[in-house]
Amino acid sequence: MVQLALFPLNTVLFPGGELRLRIFEPRYLSMVRDCTRDNLPFGVCRILHGQEIGEAAVPAAYGTAARIVDFHVDDRGLLGIVTHGERRFHVEEPRLRDTGLLVARVNWIEPRCEPLQPEHALLASLLERMLERAGGLHAKAGPSLYDDAEWVGFRLCELLPLDDDERQHMLQVDNPHQRLQRLLELLPSMA
Structure with missing residues (x-):
């Protein structure tokens, strides 16, 4: 098992997919800084209950690791990032940090490279x-x-x-x- 910061969103990211985000909440700015500094992915999970902004939302138990591949600052001064989906995972032990960031121990789901039938x-x-x-x-x-x-x-x-x-x-x-x-x-x- 590995620990990932989770970013609950109203979307589903698939392995190999691209996701562009604007980051402005302090908990996610800190997460992006840490992921960039340590070359780590974060987990994208679809929101089951709650909102993207404000209090921590309840995420789905399955998600995809997202790796930051590019970033920029837009005209309004907001950080924009481009991520690529990597591996699927299953959330085992979620916990909320005092910063409001959700982190979890996750189990990776191995990719299945099988020929098309x-x-x-x-x-x-x-x-x-x-x-x-x-x-x-x-x-x-x-x-x-x-x-x-x-x-x-x-x-x-x-x-x-x-x-x-x-x-x-x-x-x-x-x-x-x-x-x-x-x-x-x-x-x-x-x-």
């Missing part, structure tokens, strides 16, 4: 077309990534119009083929 090939084709149109971080992904069931599933979870409850559920699914099957089942309702 033939019944999910349609999803890889759909993802490729979506990324060609959307551009961004994964627009020039190599062909080998489109054969990685976990990578395809996570990218589709980011791009498809899922609600946050469904995204959280998809983050918690350990089997990448089950995640893709659920997405395949949801597609007709998105048309």
Whole structure:
């Protein structure tokens, strides 16, 4: 187990994804300083109860480690950071520091690099077309990534119009083929 600072948000970050944040609360400014100084990630967990600002919110038990890859100060003097999602984790022992920062002991969930199954090939084709149109971080992904069931599933979870409850559920699914099957089942309702 490892200890992570947690940043509860009204969003779900997936491994390999990008998340841009504006930081202004003292507890999170301190967290960003410590993570940058020590080259550590922090944990992003979806908020189950509470708000992003103010008192500590109740986070989901599953989240993704976020590593800071860039930062800037905007026109209003607020710190902006760019993070990349790394590994999924399960929260075991959360505790609230006197600064209002939530920290927790977490167990890492190992990635599962498994080849795409033939019944999910349609999803890889759909993802490729979506990324060609959307551009961004994964627009020039190599062909080998489109054969990685976990990578395809996570990218589709980011791009498809899922609600946050469904995204959280998809983050918690350990089997990448089950995640893709659920997405395949949801597609007709998105048309």
